[in-house]
Amino acid sequence: METSLSPRSLGQPGFLSDLRAFGAVLLREWRIFMRYPSWMIALFIWPLIFPMMYILTGRALSGPDGSGLEVFTQVTGATDFIGYIVIGTTVWMWQNIVLWDVGFSLRNEQMRGTLESNWLSPTWRFSYLLGHTGPQIISMLMFIGITALEFGLLFGVKLNGSVWMILLVMLAAIPAIYGLGFAFASLVITVKEANAFVFLIRGLVMIFCGITFPISLLPGWMQSFAMWLPPTYLIHGMRAAAFSNAGVTELLPDLIPLALFGVLWLILGYSAFLLMERRARRTGAIGQY
Amino acid sequence: MQTNSLSQPNIKTQLRALFVIARKDWKVFWRYPLNAVSNILQPIIWITPVYFMGKAFSTNGQAVGFAQYSGTGDYMSFILLGTVLSNFILTVFWGMGYALKEDMDMGVLESNWLTPVSRILILVGRTLASLLTTTITSLIMLVIAGALFGFKPTGNTLAAFLTAIPMLLGLYGFGFAFAAIVLLMREANTLVDVSSFLVQGLSGANFPVKSLPYWLIPISLMLPLTYGFDAVRGFLLNTSTILPLQTEVALLIIFMFVMLWFGAWVFYKVERRVRTLGTLGQH
Numbered sequence: 001m002e003t004s005l006s007p008r009s010l011g012q013p014g015f016l017s018d019l020r021a022f023g024a025v026l027l028r029e030w031r032i033f034m035r036y037p038s039w040m041i042a043l044f045i046w047p048l049i050f051p052m053m054y055i056l057t058g059r060a061l062s063g064p065d066g067s068g069l070e071v072f073t074q075v076t077g078a079t080d081f082i083g084y085i086v087i088g089t090t091v092w093m094w095q096n097i098v099l100w101d102v103g104f105s106l107r108n109e110q111m112r113g114t115l116e117s118n119w120l121s122p123t124w125r126f127s128y129l130l131g132h133t134g135p136q137i138i139s140m141l142m143f144i145g146i147t148a149l150e151f152g153l154l155f156g157v158k159l160n161g162s163v164w165m166i167l168l169v170m171l172a173a174i175p176a177i178y179g180l181g182f183a184f185a186s187l188v189i190t191v192k193e194a195n196a197f198v199f200l201i202r203g204l205v206m207i208f209c210g211i212t213f214p215i216s217l218l219p220g221w222m223q224s225f226a227m228w229l230p231p232t233y234l235i236h237g238m239r240a241a242a243f244s245n246a247g248v249t250e251l252l253p254d255l256i257p258l259a260l261f262g263v264l265w266l267i268l269g270y271s272a273f274l275l276m277e278r279r280a281r282r283t284g285a286i287g288q289y
Numbered sequence: 290m291q292t293n294s295l296s297q298p299n300i301k302t303q304l305r306a307l308f309v310i311a312r313k314d315w316k317v318f319w320r321y322p323l324n325a326v327s328n329i330l331q332p333i334i335w336i337t338p339v340y341f342m343g344k345a346f347s348t349n350g351q352a353v354g355f356a357q358y359s360g361t362g363d364y365m366s367f368i369l370l371g372t373v374l375s376n377f378i379l380t381v382f383w384g385m386g387y388a389l390k391e392d393m394d395m396g397v398l399e400s401n402w403l404t405p406v407s408r409i410l411i412l413v414g415r416t417l418a419s420l421l422t423t424t425i426t427s428l429i430m431l432v433i434a435g436a437l438f439g440f441k442p443t444g445n446t447l448a449a450f451l452t453a454i455p456m457l458l459g460l461y462g463f464g465f466a467f468a469a470i471v472l473l474m475r476e477a478n479t480l481v482d483v484s485s486f487l488v489q490g491l492s493g494a495n496f497p498v499k500s501l502p503y504w505l506i507p508i509s510l511m512l513p514l515t516y517g518f519d520a521v522r523g524f525l526l527n528t529s530t531i532l533p534l535q536t537e538v539a540l541l542i543i544f545m546f547v548m549l550w551f552g553a554w555v556f557y558k559v560e561r562r563v564r565t566l567g568t569l570g571q572h
Contacts (some may be wrong), residue, residue: 049487201329
């Protein structure tokens with residue numbers, strides 16, 4: 001008599017086990033993050049020197065008698081040109097860091113040679129990507145907090161609005177910014193070397209989203225394109241919340257598109273991940289680098 | 290028994306080695322054509338916000354405030370020229386250190402070091418192909434950016450070009466010293482990124498240094514690059530300069546000799562130290 005035994009996995013995946021796996025990835029990422037304290041230097045230096053180059057150029061454009069600054073105030077409605085530039089450049093840095101950190105998270109794991117073995121464990125695979133996002137959001141909040149502190153103390157940039165409203169705009173932007181990061185991470189795993197894509201996306205934000213100027217100065221077709229980029233609304237909303245004391249009602253024209261883009265990018269990010277996962281298993285691309 | 294080396298180094302062999310290094314880098318660069326596209330587009334992307342920001346500070350297309358500092362309201366020509374010079378500075382100043390780091394990571398530094406070629410020459414060789422590719426990509430960038438934003442040189446191009454030569458040669462000295470730091474520290478990316486940003490910013494790559502806050506001006510005046518940017522712009526764009534043009538050119542020539550000597554001295558001292566420690570092959 002012949003008996004056949006179907007192989008049984010020891011893993012019993014369920015919601016709780018997925019949650020535990022997510023927690024484990026989160027903890028691992030947090031440990032790696034804390035093991036290399038050199039990021040502390042970057043955390044204090046970059047928020048200051050990157051906007052600085054635009055601020056110093058703005059200072060030169062103002063002229064010794066401030067005549068240029070008067071024109072800038074009339075055009076932008078901003079009384080504090082340093083704060084105006086800092087918000088734009090900080091949003092650009094946020095998007096840039098997310099692309100490098102979240103976008104390359106799976107790729108880095110692939111380079112370390114651990115992606116394939118992790119992929120074999122009976123866990124929810126998206127948790128690998130989500131786990132990277134947690135410490136990233138915390139470090140980004142620290143980054144933005146330090147930027148505000150440094151420019152407040154050293155350059156006297158003062159908020160003329162509510163911190164809660166600024167946080168609300170940032171919160172509304174998180175799904176769109178990180179959704180793009182998820183989609184990007186899947187693309188990176190597929191094409192391997194994707195530095196040029198980072199340069200392209202951050203370049204679009206730099207040119208179209210008005211990091212140092214109001215987008216009304218752009219030609220019509222560029223303004224229409226800018227409306228399709230979530231950082232445009234984030235920069236506009238944060239400036240309004242920080243310097244024009246805008247409330248929820250005034251911020252709705254920025255909050256609604258941000259929320260819609262958030263939903264869109266989360267769906268796109270998750271779909272891209274599923275597509276990549278299926279393709280990678282079929283072609284065996286997970287272990288290749 | 291006396292051992293004799295098979296190599297017979299002379300000027301001809303050293304020049305051949307220099308050519309071979311440059312040819313190898315030239316081939317590697319063009320194997321990744323996206324890099325060339327990126328080198329052309331990146332500077333344009335970075336200065337686009339400045340172009341629109343400048344519009345927000347201008348009346349009828351004239352940046353009157355800017356003209357009070359620089360002597361020209363044409364801020365885009367001012368910035369574009371600064372961007373082109375910055376590309377060359379990046380190539381010479383940081384290029385040698387980066388090339389050493391690359392060789393370390395690929396594990397070929399130690400074997401290259403064993404060849405009977407002057408080590409300073411190896412470093413110089415690593416910049417030759419980059420200088421050529423930087424010239425090509427910068428010229429294309431200038432044509433595109435000129436068409437988009439406008440570039441109007443009104444002065445003496447030859448004088449500007451000749452002024453840039455002692456500045457670049459002096460930068461080789463800086464480059465040797467920086468390569469020594471890379472040999473010693475082995476990982477200097479953050480140092481490079483931050484110092485490159487600061488040096489270029491404070492020497493006036495994007496704005497006249499006269500507009501800096503008063504406490505930053507002395508630091509800026511201590512950087513030889515400040516006079517390089519200023520003199521080249523003075524010749525090519527007829528901007529107002531910090532010192533008379535002849536004085537700035539004389540300063541650049543003195544700086545060239547001092548830096549070349551000092552950089553080579555630091556490099557040889559450190560190179561001897563890492564050979565003694567045996568850390569050359571580590572990364």
